[in-house]
Amino acid sequence: xxxxxLDRREVLSRLFPNHEDYLFISGLAGSARDTxxxxxxxxxxxxxxxxxxxxxxxxxxxxxxAPERKVVVITGDGELLMNIGSLATVATINPANLSxxxxxxxxxxxxxxxxxxxxxxxxxxxxxxxxGIDSTMTIATEADLSEGSRFLNEATGPRFIQLRVKxxxxxxxxxNMDPAECRIRFRSALQP
Amino acid sequence: xxxxxxxxGDWSRQLFDDLVAAGVTxxxxxxxxxxxxxxxxxxxxxxxxxxxxxxxxEGVAVCAGADLAGGKAVVCMQSSGVGNIPNFLSLANGGRFxxxxxxxxxxxxxxxxxxxxxxxxxxxxxxxxxxxxxxRVNTLDDLGPATRAxxxxxxxxxxxxxxILTQRFLGAKPF
Numbered sequence: 342x343x344x345x346x347l348d349r350r351e352v353l354s355r356l357f358p359n360h361e362d363y364l365f366i367s368g369l370a371g372s373a374r375d376t377x378x379x380x381x382x383x384x385x386x387x388x389x390x391x392x393x394x395x396x397x398x399x400x401x402x403x404x405x406x407a408p409e410r411k412v413v414v415i416t417g418d419g420e421l422l423m424n425i426g427s428l429a430t431v432a433t434i435n436p437a438n439l440s441x442x443x444x445x446x447x448x449x450x451x452x453x454x455x456x457x458x459x460x461x462x463x464x465x466x467x468x469x470x471x472x473g474i475d476s477t478m479t480i481a482t483e484a485d486l487s488e489g490s491r492f493l494n495e496a497t498g499p500r501f502i503q504l505r506v507k508x509x510x511x512x513x514x515x516x517n518m519d520p521a522e523c524r525i526r527f528r529s530a531l532q533p
Numbered sequence: 534x535x536x537x538x539x540x541x542g543d544w545s546r547q548l549f550d551d552l553v554a555a556g557v558t559x560x561x562x563x564x565x566x567x568x569x570x571x572x573x574x575x576x577x578x579x580x581x582x583x584x585x586x587x588x589x590x591e592g593v594a595v596c597a598g599a600d601l602a603g604g605k606a607v608v609c610m611q612s613s614g615v616g617n618i619p620n621f622l623s624l625a626n627g628g629r630f631x632x633x634x635x636x637x638x639x640x641x642x643x644x645x646x647x648x649x650x651x652x653x654x655x656x657x658x659x660x661x662x663x664x665x666x667x668x669r670v671n672t673l674d675d676l677g678p679a680t681r682a683x684x685x686x687x688x689x690x691x692x693x694x695x696x697i698l699t700q701r702f703l704g705a706k707p708f
Binding site: 430 | 558584590591593594596597598600620621624628629630
């Protein structure tokens with residue numbers, strides 16, 4: 342496995358230059374900070390700061406009830422592995438408007454950088470493929486990022502991207518951590 | 534006997550219709566005998582979607598996601614599945630997401646399988662500890678009022694609730 346070279350703080354804006362075209366659900370910790378930095382903690386984003394493992398399933402619920410909108414889950418390698426079966430659920434439902442982007446830093450950054458399974462043997466793109474998601478790719482280089490933008494626009498959904506990044510700090514962004522407020526904010530923006 | 538003797542045919546239609554009347558369009562589930570006919574109704578009805586889960590906690594997150602987009606969902610599970618969801622119930626207790634659980638009991642009245650007792654007996658205390666309102670169904674007369682009370686509490690009152698189908702109501706699974 343080639344060493345990761347991408348900085349997690351710079352990748353999401355490359356994949357989603359027009360973030361307002363999407364609805365985002367992010368898991369906890371670094372994924373939430375990076376996605377909040379992308380959207381300026383906008384009303385098109387719901388982030389978590391707990392409930393580890395919930396992001397993919399929550400995104401599925403949004404995608405099924407907002408079929409005209411493009412829905413993106415931003416998760417991490419640790420979070421996704423905590424509920425890896427959710428990829429099978431997504432594959433069975435097969436929502437065309439759902440993309441899952443897993444920021445894979447190979448470690449548990451929030452708790453001290455302990456090694457994660459993806460830094461050892463585990464391959465998340467193969468697990469997504471094995472769950473039954475046909476459109477998958479791994480992004481590890483600058484060139485892959487351009488291909489990733491095309492993939493998000495052109496590949497048949499649901500889509501899965503394993504986004505390999507260096508082990509480094511996430512975006513330094515303080516977001517609203519009150520889930521009840523953020524729920525109302527998201528709902529009000531979607532159904533004014 | 535390999536199949537459950539639970540006859541869910543008579544009342545499951547009423548339960549399904551009451552949930553649909555309350556606006557539920559997504560029926561997420563981990564398969565179990567008590568909710569079997571309810572899920573079959575969801576599979577046969579054009580206006581709703583069944584969602585097969587790998588673990589019950591996925592269903593709690595699906596309900597929260599549906600709510601973010603203005604939809605209504607339920608999670609159907611056996612009582613053993615209650616042990617898989619407490620952390621995700623933070624979405625209900627802290628985030629005020631409306632979460633409705635359909636729980637069919639094991640380890641309850643007349644149970645013969647010793648493996649079912651620990652979680653069956655702990656299911657209600659765990660739900661109460663996470664702030665979930667309990668609406669028990671012990672008789673057929675309980676079902677309609679409990680369903681309507683639970684859907685009102687969740688989708689109008691902003692609470693989380695569980696409709697508990699007890700083994701007094703379902704009958705115990707024979708082995």
